[in-house]
Amino acid sequence: MGWKDVTPSDEVSAADWIGGRLLPFRDARIGSVIPTGFEAYVRSEQRLGLAALLARHTTTPERCWFCLWDGYGNLHGWPVVAYLWASDDPHAKPPPPPPPPPPLRKSRVRLPHRDYLLFTGAAAEAEGWEEGPNLWWPDDRSWCVASEIDLDYTLIGGSRALCAELIRSGAETVSPDDRN
Secondary structure: OOHHHOEEOOOHHHHHHHHOOOOOHHHOEHHHOOOOOOOEEEEEOOOOOHHHHHHOOOOOOOOEEEEEEOOOHHHOOOOOOOOOOOOOOOOOOOOOOOOOOOOOOOOOEEEOOEEEEEEEEOHHHHOOOOOOOOEEEEOOOOOEEEOOOOOOOEEEEEOHHHHHHHHHOOOEEEOOOOEO
């Protein structure tokens, strides 16, 4: 599963609620990466099963929004992304380069210090992406997940019940005012 498996969207207004709820980026606080205003927050390692758990805590599990950072090299295809090939056979021919990625939309979700491509799909479709999604939430905005490219953990804001369930499975309580 990955960005090629979800539906691209130009409905960037679906993310309009986020920018005003972010703390200043220069402060390196958790709230500069994930929107403030949720009842509780946790920090967790990327893990399988997160999408299924989150789907139980929204009324719109089949309608979610996925933001993918526009700076990943593999989004833009060859020659931005190079690959290495090695063989013990000196007469072997290298495989062809990977196929180009699907065309990208021109519209972007623009947040402080990052631009994102926007996609839509079910919560289950967030599972197993190689990179991203970097920011995702259900249409009812009952929670939000942020996986900032410069951090090695995932942040989740949502209800106290959601965060308590995540804490029972190993997540750590955090606050938007905590430093990254």
